Amino acid sequence: MTNKELADLLIPDVDSNIDYYEKLYKPRNVEGIVTRFAPSPTGFVHMGSLLASFIENKAAKDTNGVFYLRIEDTDQKREVENGVQGIIDDLNYFNIDIDEGVVSETEEKGEYGPYTQSKRKNIYRTYAKHLIEEGLAYPCFCSPEEIEETRMIQEKRKVRIGYYGRFAKCRRLTNDEIKEMVEAGKPYIIRFKSHGDYDTKIKINDLVKGTLEFPENDMDIVIIKSDGLPTYHFAHAIDDHLMRTTHVIRGDEWVSSLPLHVQLFETLGFEPPKYAHLSPIMKEEDGKKRKLSKRKDPEAAVSYYNELGIPIEAVKLYLMTVANSNFEEWYLKNPDGKLEDFKFDFKKISSSGALFDVEKLFNISKNYISRLSKDEVYDSLVKWTATFDKEFNEILLNNEEYAKRVFNIEREQAKPRKDYVYYSDIKNQIWYMFEEYFTKFEKNYEWQKITDITEIKNILTTYVDEYLDVNDDKDTWFNKVKQLADKFGYASDMKAYKENPDAYKGNVSDIATIIRVALTTKSQTPDLYEIINILGIDRVKTRINIIK
Secondary structure (H helix, E strand, O other), X not given: OOHHHHHHHHOOOOOOOHHHHHHHOOOOOOOOOEEEEOOOOOOOOEHHHHHHHHHHHHHHHHOOOEEEEOEOOOOHHHOOOOHHHHHHHHHHHOOOOOXXXXXXXXXXXXXXXXXXXXXXXXXXXXXXXXXXXXXXXXXXXXXXXXXXXXXHHHHHHOOOOOOEHHHXXXXXXXXXXXXXXXXXXXXXXXXXXXXXXXXXXXXXXXOOOEEEEEEOOOEOOEEEOOOOOEOHHHHHHHHHHHOOOOEEEXXXXXXXXXXXXXXXXXXXXOOOOEEEEEXXXXXXXXXXXXXXOOOOOHHHEOHHHHHHOOOHHHHHHHHHHHHOOOHHHXXXXXXXXXXXXXXXXXXXXXXXXXXXXXXXXXXXXXXXXHOOOHHHHHHHHHHHHHHHOHHHHHHHHHOHHHHHHHHOOOOOOOOOOOOOOOHHHHHHHHHHHOHHXXXXXXXXXXXXXXXXXXXXXXXXXXXXXXXXXXXXXXXXHHHHHHHHHHXXXXXXXXXXXXXXXXXXXXXXXXXXXXXXXXXXXXXXXXXXXXXXXXXXXXXXXXXXXXXO
16 A cells, blocks of 8 residues: 555545645745734633734834734634634734734634634645655554553653654554554544654754754654644644744743754745744742743733723833843833834843733833823723723713813923822822712821811811912912911921921911812822812812811
């Protein structure tokens, strides 16, 4: 029985014409990098995946290349419901735009599809059949029990675990023996026939880790499973070739597979892509570093940032600090610069893994929000509250201009305030500016030095009756607060107070604090003059009158 006849027996439903696909998926006419995000729909997108997709997208965009989304769903037992749509939604949320690939559960765009591996079954079977004809692949009839028995023998002998060399039992079957077993109905899978020598060393260049040395691969790995679908190793080699991928950027858990993957490319007659393996994002805990965990760490899930309301651009700015070690210095020199202006460099990726720093992310977020205009803060908050705080959303929509004035307090100045760390934090900072919350929330007045309620009421009543005028400019307003201070025995001149504090009940800042707390309940707030002007005379009087 010839190899051609054997191939027809094992894979009868396709021919072995690989030239058809080589002509169908022609080399791309692009000048830049072609890379892909290729997740499995087996759970949520985590921070490591987001970082990889961000780098892949950035590398392609910076070089006028192509970034595409491929769904690797050949392990269908591990798929989760709506897994594909979840991946798409997460990429869309972070504005990581794809040039080609899967755009919904049912739609794709691009000329190199299908971009879902389960829809490419015949392509893989065609290449597998070609390998069988060339004597480079064969069927394996070993049962799971036989594989486990071999593993136990290897463990006992303290040799490498796997299907190779003398342990590759089915590799030695003749074509006629194979035919007899197939016709007897014995189930089988297809294995790659490796011609590697484990004692021979090879060198492979990685764009992040540099030159790496490995033993050649000698494992006869499974390429087509019993359900007819390919394994990851086989499918990715064919897909990356036919989709004309130039750079494979992925987690360094795949580094050990490099000898196999390069061997598969070479055996199939493909030019291997360039590889860049990203070290895992680390977290410090109890003085030790460990890998950021999807199971243990809420910040590992991208939904965490959505729910907190960290601006998308702030997350991407932080990701760039993780991706390229020189970005922070560039950003300090270019605080108004955009990510598009910074050129990504593979050489600046940490080979040891970056430490995930939530506080740094929060600081970037705070600085980013501080540079937004009042309109941008309003629009972003309306969008966020539409999902996460519908009551606040309605209040914002009903008070648009008023809300924008609130957001603009101490914003349009050389050093804007940095009160807001993320969008979910804003209501906690400014609730007192909205009557709906001021009348509803329980109020805890943070009186400071002046605590006698009779004194407080006298000061506030006098302020309303004799000094309050929302048409005053800031200097006039503050001069009146000083006059109020003098009237009640508090120093209006801070220098005089410091020279002889015992001569006064307190100073003008104590008086301002009384007004501030009466209007907001807080002893620390943004500019009091602006708060009074935004609240207006009626609200100011109402709030002062309820002090008991």
